[in-house]
Structures are given as C-alpha cells and as structure tokens.
Amino acid sequence: MADGANGAVGPVDALLAELSDDMAAVGDTIRTRMASEHAPRIPEVTAHQLEAGGKRLRPLLTLASARALGYDGDDHVKLAATVEFIHTATLLHDDVVDESEKRRGRPTANLLWDNSSSVLVGDYLFARSFQLMVECGSLRILDILSNAAAVIADGEVLQLSAAQSLRTDEAIYRKVIEGKTAALFAAATEVGAVVAGAEDSVVEAYRRYGDALGVAFQIVDDLLDYGGVGQTLGKNTGDDFRERKMTLPVILAVAEADDTERAFWSRVIETGNQRDGDLAHAMGLMAKHNTLSATRDAALAEAKAAKAALDGVPKAPLVTHLKALVEFVVARAH
Amino acid sequence: MADGANGAVGPVDALLAELSDDMAAVGDTIRTRMASEHAPRIPEVTAHQLEAGGKRLRPLLTLASARALGYDGDDHVKLAATVEFIHTATLLHDDVVDESEKRRGRPTANLLWDNSSSVLVGDYLFARSFQLMVECGSLRILDILSNAAAVIADGEVLQLSAAQSLRTDEAIYRKVIEGKTAALFAAATEVGAVVAGAEDSVVEAYRRYGDALGVAFQIVDDLLDYGGVGQTLGKNTGDDFRERKMTLPVILAVAEADDTERAFWSRVIETGNQRDGDLAHAMGLMAKHNTLSATRDAALAEAKAAKAALDGVPKAPLVTHLKALVEFVVARAH
Numbered sequence: 306m307a308d309g310a311n312g313a314v315g316p317v318d319a320l321l322a323e324l325s326d327d328m329a330a331v332g333d334t335i336r337t338r339m340a341s342e343h344a345p346r347i348p349e350v351t352a353h354q355l356e357a358g359g360k361r362l363r364p365l366l367t368l369a370s371a372r373a374l375g376y377d378g379d380d381h382v383k384l385a386a387t388v389e390f391i392h393t394a395t396l397l398h399d400d401v402v403d404e405s406e407k408r409r410g411r412p413t414a415n416l417l418w419d420n421s422s423s424v425l426v427g428d429y430l431f432a433r434s435f436q437l438m439v440e441c442g443s444l445r446i447l448d449i450l451s452n453a454a455a456v457i458a459d460g461e462v463l464q465l466s467a468a469q470s471l472r473t474d475e476a477i478y479r480k481v482i483e484g485k486t487a488a489l490f491a492a493a494t495e496v497g498a499v500v501a502g503a504e505d506s507v508v509e510a511y512r513r514y515g516d517a518l519g520v521a522f523q524i525v526d527d528l529l530d531y532g533g534v535g536q537t538l539g540k541n542t543g544d545d546f547r548e549r550k551m552t553l554p555v556i557l558a559v560a561e562a563d564d565t566e567r568a569f570w571s572r573v574i575e576t577g578n579q580r581d582g583d584l585a586h587a588m589g590l591m592a593k594h595n596t597l598s599a600t601r602d603a604a605l606a607e608a609k610a611a612k613a614a615l616d617g618v619p620k621a622p623l624v625t626h627l628k629a630l631v632e633f634v635v636a637r638a639h
Numbered sequence: 640m641a642d643g644a645n646g647a648v649g650p651v652d653a654l655l656a657e658l659s660d661d662m663a664a665v666g667d668t669i670r671t672r673m674a675s676e677h678a679p680r681i682p683e684v685t686a687h688q689l690e691a692g693g694k695r696l697r698p699l700l701t702l703a704s705a706r707a708l709g710y711d712g713d714d715h716v717k718l719a720a721t722v723e724f725i726h727t728a729t730l731l732h733d734d735v736v737d738e739s740e741k742r743r744g745r746p747t748a749n750l751l752w753d754n755s756s757s758v759l760v761g762d763y764l765f766a767r768s769f770q771l772m773v774e775c776g777s778l779r780i781l782d783i784l785s786n787a788a789a790v791i792a793d794g795e796v797l798q799l800s801a802a803q804s805l806r807t808d809e810a811i812y813r814k815v816i817e818g819k820t821a822a823l824f825a826a827a828t829e830v831g832a833v834v835a836g837a838e839d840s841v842v843e844a845y846r847r848y849g850d851a852l853g854v855a856f857q858i859v860d861d862l863l864d865y866g867g868v869g870q871t872l873g874k875n876t877g878d879d880f881r882e883r884k885m886t887l888p889v890i891l892a893v894a895e896a897d898d899t900e901r902a903f904w905s906r907v908i909e910t911g912n913q914r915d916g917d918l919a920h921a922m923g924l925m926a927k928h929n930t931l932s933a934t935r936d937a938a939l940a941e942a943k944a945a946k947a948a949l950d951g952v953p954k955a956p957l958v959t960h961l962k963a964l965v966e967f968v969v970a971r972a973h
Contacts, residue, residue, distance in 0.1 A: 388845070392810075402755040420735065420754070421799055422796070424736055427797045428732060429789065429793060435788060436785040444778070447773045447781065451766065452770060454766035454769060461763075462675065462680055462763060
C-alpha cells in the first residue's frame with residue numbers, strides 16, 4: 306500500500322511507528338523461521354517474496370488488535386508472523402496460478418527461480434506457519450486460522466472457475482474476495498483479540514472489522530485496476546481485463562449490458578479474443594453504466610461497516626488508528 | 640502397493656480386512672471433508688487423485704497403531720483422514736513439480752485439469768487436514784503433524800536442488816526421502832499411538848517403526864525404478880533416470896565410478912544429454928558395482944530396524960500384521 310500522495314504520515318505509518326518494536330520482533334521471527342537446515346533456496350525465495358510484499362499490513366492488524374486490548378505477552382508476535390507466512394505462501398502459489406511475471410514491479414519468484422520452487426516454498430511456509438501457531442498452544446486460535454486457511458483455498462479454487470465466465474455475479478465475486486483477502490484479514494484481527502483474552506463480543510467485533518476492511522481493500526484494488534473512479538491510467542491498468550477476471554466493475558457492466566455490449570463482453574472475457582482498443586471500449590462501457598462509482602460505493606459501504614464494528618470495543622489510541630486505516634484504504638479509490 | 644504376485648493375501652489386505660469398518664469411516668470422512676460449498680472442482684480433482692492413490696497405506700498405519708494399543712474412540716479416523724489428505728496434497732503438488740503426466744497408469748490431475756487446479760486443490764486439502772486435526776483437540780498431535788509437514792516441505796525443496804547434481808550423496812538422499820516419505824509414515828504411526836494414550840516409550844517405538852518403514856519403502860521404490868535387484872524391466876523402468884534423479888542406486892554407482900564412468904554420469908545426470916542406450920549402460924554400471932544389491936541391503940537394514948522397534952510394544956495381533964507389512968515392503972525388492 307502506497308503512502309498518501311501528499312506526503313502526510315498515513316495511518317499505516319502511524320501504526321508502524323506505534324508498533325515498531327513488535328514489528329521488529331515479527332521480522333526476527335520471520336527471518337528465524339524461514340531458515341531451512343537443508344534447503345538454502347527456501348530463505349532465498351521467501352526473502353524475495355517478503356521484500357515484494359509491501360508494508361506487512363496483515364501482521365500489523367494482528368499486533369494492533371492485541372495491543373489495543375492491552376495484551377502484554379509475546380504470542381501476538383508469533384501469530385503476526387503466522388499470518389504473514391500464510392499470506393506469503395498464497396502469493397507464491399497465486400503467481401504460479403496466474404503465471405505472473407511481476408509483483409509490485411519486481412520479477413516474481415516463479416520467474417526468477419521456477420514454478421516448482423514457488424509451489425514447494427509456499428508449502429514450506431504454510432507448514433512453518435502451522436508450527437508457529439501450534440506453539441501458541443491455543444486450540445481456539447488454531448481453529449480460527451485453520452478455518453481461514455480452508456476459506457482461502459476454497460476461494461482460490463472458486464476464482465479459477467469464476468474467471469472468464471459472464472455468469473459470475475456479485476454473490477460469487479464476494480465469495481471469491483472473501484477467500485482471496487477478507488478471510489485472512491478477519492483471522493488476523495480475530496486472533497489478535499483472542500490472544501489478548503478479550504470477551505466474545507469484542508472478539509467478534511474485531512473479526513467483523515478485519516473482514517469488512519479486507520472486503521473494502523479488495524474491492525478498491527479491483528477498482529484501481531481500472532484506474533479508479535477517475536479512470537487514471539497507470540502502467541498496470543487493465544491487468545485484470547487482460548487476464549479476463551470477473552471483478553465488480555465488469556460484473557456490474559455485464560449486468561447492465563444490452564445485446565451488443567454483451568457480445569463484446571462475451572468476446573473479450575469468455576473467448577479471450579482481445580484486440581487493440583478493447584480496454585478503452587470496456588472502460589467506456591463502465592463509465593456509461595457508472596459501474597466504477599458503484600464499485601466505489603460498495604467499498605465505502607464495507608468501510609462504514611468496518612468502522613462501525615469497532616464502535617463498541619474498549620477505547621484505545623490504536624483503535625483510532627485502525628479506524629483511520631479504513632479511511633485510508635478507501636481513499637485510494639477516488 | 641501391489642499384492643504379492645502369487646495371489647496370497649498380503650499383510651496390507653490382512654490389515655484392510657482387520658480394519659475394514661475403520662477404513663470405511665475414513666472413506667466417509669474423506670468424502671465429506673473434500674466437499675466444497677463453492678468449488679465443485681475440488682471434489683472432482685480430489686476424487687481423481689485419491690482413486691489413483693492405491694491402498695491408503697498411511698491411514699492404515701494410523702488406524703492399526705491406535706487399535707493395536709486398544710484405542711476405542713473415534714479420533715483415529717479423523718487422524719487417518721488427515722494423514723491421507725496431507726499425502727494427497729503432496730502428490731498433487733509433486734505432479735506439478737515433476738511435470739508428471741501419469742501416476743499409477745492414470746493421467747495426473749495437472750494433465751486432466753491444469754497446474755492451477757493441482758496447486759490450489761492441494762492447498763485446500765492441506766487446509767482441510769489442518770482443520771481435521773484441530774478438531775481432535777490435542778496440541779501434542781498438532782505438534783507432531785505440523786513438524787511432519789515442515790519436514791516434508793523441507794525435503795521436497797531439498798530434492799529440487801539435489802536432483803541433477805553428482806554431489807548429492809547418501810546423506811543428502813536420506814534427508815530427501817525422510818521428507819518425501821518417512822516423515823509422514825512416522826507421524827502416521829506416532830499419532831496413532833498418542834491418540835491411544837500410550838506411554839512415551841511406546842509412542843517413540845511406533846514413531847521409529849513408521850520412520851524406518853517409510854525409509855525402507857522409499858528405498859525399495861527407488862530400487863524398483865531400475866527393475867529391482869533382478870533388473871526386471873517394466874514399462875516405468877528408468878523414470879528416475881530420465882528425470883535425472885539422484886537415487887541410491889545411482890549415488891552408489893557414482894561413488895565407485897572411474898573417470899570414464901564419471902563422465903558418463905555427468906552427461907546423463909548433470910547436463911541431461913541422454914541418448915538411446917544410456918539407460919542400459921547405466922544399469923550395466925550399477926550391476927558392475929553391485930549398487931542394486933547394496934541398495935536392497937540398505938532397505939533390509941531399515942526393515943530390520945522397523946521390526947525391532949516394535950519388539951517392546953504391547954503384543955497384539957495387529958502388531959504381528961505391522962511386522963509382516965515390513966517384510967512385504969522389502970520383498971518387492973527381490
């Protein structure tokens with residue numbers, strides 16, 4: 306996630322500053338645990354992937370949730386590292402599935418090494434994350450994270466069949482992004498609250514916060530792939546279009562399409578026969594049917610739900626930062 | 640694993656008969672848990688892979704270990720299903736890594752569907768196995784299986800770098816097969832003993848049994864890839880040679896090689912420049928240096944250790960079957 310364009314310290318940086326010792330400890334845990342006695346390729350691939358991974362938003366959510374609730378132990382660090390390992394493992398596998406060559410402007414691990422390394426190092430990180438959470442000794446936390454892992458994998462497989470089909474509607478899309486993004490966000494905040502010993506209603510509030518934040522985050526990501534509501538073209542604009550992914554801006558445009566438009570969508574998404582000018586035409590159709598602003602509205606509704614979820618939890622400066630984080634995530638959409 | 644050629648009931652069938660109700664329950668658990676609410680491809684791919692998976696030796700080991708120790712609960716069924724899911728997940732990922740097109744004479748899932756499905760359904764099964772073991776509610780069992788998962792993944796990555804290199808020696812080979820096969824065999828028998836509430840020395844005996852059986856099993860598999868000691872050529876003979884894998888028969892031949900032979904091994908294994916007649920020449924070198932019988936001896940030593948491990952455990956008919964299973968596994972090598 307990039308900083309705000311105006312150079313002001315955004316809420317991610319505020320959280321990073323507030324939790325700098327914890328984040329350093331997470332970094333140490335990650336470095337220690339990604340080491341392999343036998344296979345030097347594991348830390349190489351992992352380090353590459355982690356460096357490409359941005360600001361470590363997910364571990365930050367776990368740390369912030371635990372600390373906001375007054376936790377003063379060490380297990381939140383292990384759980385934050387667990388969440389980052391799960392995320393990193395899914396990115397490695399995603400790049401194999403998508404046949405990606407770049408992530409955040411850097412060559413992907415499957416390109417630098419090979420698909421085999423990405424698959425197997427992903428498996429290794431998943432196993433390591435599992436060891437880390439077992440060490441925390443909480444069956445409730447293991448239950449949360451094992452369920453999240455199943456939802457993630459389920460969503461990834463669903464996405465395979467949902468892509469390239471005009472029958473993919475908003476309900477299917479929401480199941481896909483629940484797996485792709487929201488399930489791990491939700492688990493990240495939920496386990497933070499559980500490790501802090503919060504009561505059930507507070508745990509549930511943190512889970513809802515993470516879930517809605519994750520949905521908003523992914524909807525905004527999908528919107529930005531078409532340049533946001535302002536259709537600001539960047540170098541990655543249209544990646545989802547070229548990969549024939551059914552994201553919300555397209556789904557809403559297909560729902561409003563007349564026969565001619567539907568034939569267009571069928572050609573570019575279903576048959577994949579794309580020509581010069583198709584992306585511009587697609588964006589014209591999205592503008593005509595206002596699907597980019599409708600997509601933004603969907604993200605804003607999730608953002609509102611995320612903030613509302615935290616209304617009843619114990620007050621703390623970190624809660625204020627978590628609410629500001631929601632604003633920051635959806636502000637990217639404009 | 641095939642039955643004995645003489646049609647007699649082998650120890651696998653004896654175990655299957657003894658544990659038929661339990662195995663039926665494992666089958667039910669597998670069928671229920673591989674279902675996905677959202678993604679019909681998951682049960683399709685899983686069912687295909689499971690049907691190709693043979694006689695379910697690993698879950699049988701868990702059931703037999705638990706029952707031999709008098710266990711009369713239900714958790715051993717969940718653990719057996721867990722072990723089979725982990726095994727199935729690794730097979731799906733292995734086929735992507737090896738770019739295999741056949742497994743046990745059937746087309747692989749990555750060929751029937753695609754690599755993406757194999758990667759993601761493997762992830763799904765791994766997540767499902769994790770949920771199943773959490774349900775058993777034993778942190779000790781979670782510890783054993785999470786450690787096994789890490790050893791498996793570590794060994795798989797090590798195998799990537801060990802292949803195609805003449806520097807791979809017997810020590811590296813043993814680490815690879817520990818991950819590839821023995822770690823899950825060992826975990827399968829260990830968790831069976833743990834769930835039965837066995838004392839520590841008995842748990843350790845079952846773990847050692849599973850570990851040595853797994854090592855013997857894999858060494859025999861690698862030997863059979865060159866037709867066994869008798870060099871009986873089958874349709875899959877030489878698969879490892881063509882894939883330039885450093886298995887024990889080759890490692891021992893390289894260790895004894897003179898300069899000319901070493902140049903041959905370097906060409907066929909390291910540069911991969913293989914010609915007609917190379918497999919026959921390689922098998923001639925193995926015969927010359929007696930590496931196939933040395934490989935069999937290594938398997939027999941493990942078999943002896945496996946049987947010895949069970950000498951001190953509580954006697955039961957199933958223990959006799961487990962010892963007979965060891966004989967059966969190494970009998971394939973002759």
